[in-house]
Amino acid sequence: MQVETQSDATLLWTLRDHLGLTGTKYGCGKALCGACTVHLDGMAVRSCTTPMSMVTNRSVTTIEGLSKDNSHPLQIAWVEEQVPQCGYCQSGQIMQAAALLQNNSRPTREQILAQMNGIICRCGTYTRIVRAIERTAQNL
C-alpha cells in the first residue's frame, strides 16, 4: 500500500486521517496509554510515536485487520466476557493481547499482567480483560 504523508508524519494519524482506519485510537500522543497500539511486523507498537519512516516496507496490522468478521478468538472472548465499557481503549487492549498470544499461546496470569501493563482503561475493565485473555488461551 502506498500513502503520501508529510515527512514527520506518525503512523497513527496516517492510519486515521489518510487511510480512514479510525479503529486505532488517539489517547495521549506520547506512548503512555496504549490506545493506539497496532502490530508492526507482528510486534505491538504505539502508533502515535511511530514515525512513518520506520514503517516503510514493513507490515502493519490494525484492529480492522485482525479478522474480517469478529472471528479472532480474542474478539469472540471479548464479546463473551462483555469486556468493553465505553470501548475507547479496547482496540489497543486487543492488539496488545493478540501480540502476546502470537508468541505465547499459554501465558500465565503473571505473563498476561506483565504484557498488558501500561495499556490503560479509564473505565477500569481490567479484570474482564484478563478473563477474556485467559479464556482465549484455554481454547487455543
Next chain:
Amino acid sequence: MENAKTIISKISRRKFIVGAGGFTFLITTGVIWPKLSAENKTANDGTITAWVHLQPDGKVIIYNPAAEMGQGSMTALPVLIAEEMDVDWSMVIIENSPIIPEIYGSRGFRGGNSMITVGSRAVSGYYEILRQAGAQARYVLLYNAAHKWDVPIQELTTDAGVVIHKSSGRKMLYGEIAEFAKSPDKIPKIPKEQMKQPGQFRLIGKNIPRYDIPEKVNGSGIFAMDIQLPNMVYGAISRSPINGARPVNVLNKDSILEIDGVIDLVTLEHGVGVIANSIETAFKANKQLQIQWSEGAKAANYNSVEAFEKYENMAEDASIKGSVIKNKGNITNALQNAEKTYS
C-alpha cells in the same frame, strides 16, 4: 413549544426513518398516525412518540433516545419497549434517535420533555414511558390482527413476535401485520394491570448482552473523534498553566501561521486555539505556541501540597470544630447496638 404538525414535517425533512415499507408507530396520548407522510392529520397537543419501526421481515428498529456510550442504557432502554411490545429480541435493531426532545424526551426528568443523559437516570427516567409505548405498539398489532381475523381483540395474545388466536389456533407474525397495518383512531393508555407483571418479564431483569459490544471489539464503533466530514478543519487548544490566567499575546504568531496547513489562531478566555486542516498539524502547531499569560491569576500563589498539609492538620486537631452540613442518626447509639464491630 412546537405543535405536532410542525414536528412531523421536521421529522420527514430529516428523513430519519427508512422509507421502504413497514409501519412506524407514531403515538400520541390519544392518536396514532400510521405513516410519517400522514401530514394531513390534525395537530394534537399530546406528546408524540416514534420509537418503533416494524419491517415486513419482522425486524424491529427501536430508536434509543439516550446518548450513551458504555453504561448499557443503549441496550436497556430498547429492552423496555421490546418487553411490553413482546418482540423477539433477536429481531431488534437499535438505532440512535434524532435529537427532538418533543418526541424522544422523557417526562420523567425535571420539567417537560428532555433528552438529557445524566446521573444514572436514563433507565429510571424512561422506565414507565417506554413500557407504555411498547404496550401501545402491541395494542396496535392486536387491533390489526383482530380486524383481519374478525375476532374480538380480547381473544388475542402475543408471544415474542407472534399474535395468537388461541381458540382457532391461528398465528400471525408481527412482520406480516406490518404489511397491512392501519392505525386505530384512538389508542388507549394501557393501564398498569394490563401490562406485564415482573414474573412475566422475558427481558427486563435478565442478562442481555450489550448491543454495542461487537462494534467495540473490531474498531468499527464510531466515537466523536472518528467522525470525518468533507472539508472538515480541526482545532486544538493550549490552556493556561494556571487556573484563571488569560492569554495576553502569542509571541510567535507569524511563524505559527506559516506552518503548512495552519488556518488560523483563536484567542479564548482560557487559552489559544489553533485551527488547521488536519489534527496532526493542529497538535504540532499547538506544541510550538509561545504564549504570554496574564499575571496575577488567583491561583498563581496556590500550593496544593501546602493546602493538603493544612487540611490534614485541621482534621487531626480536635480543638477545631467543623461546621455540620448534614446530620442523620446517632452514631454512638448505633455503635453500641451494633451486632459486630470492626476496627
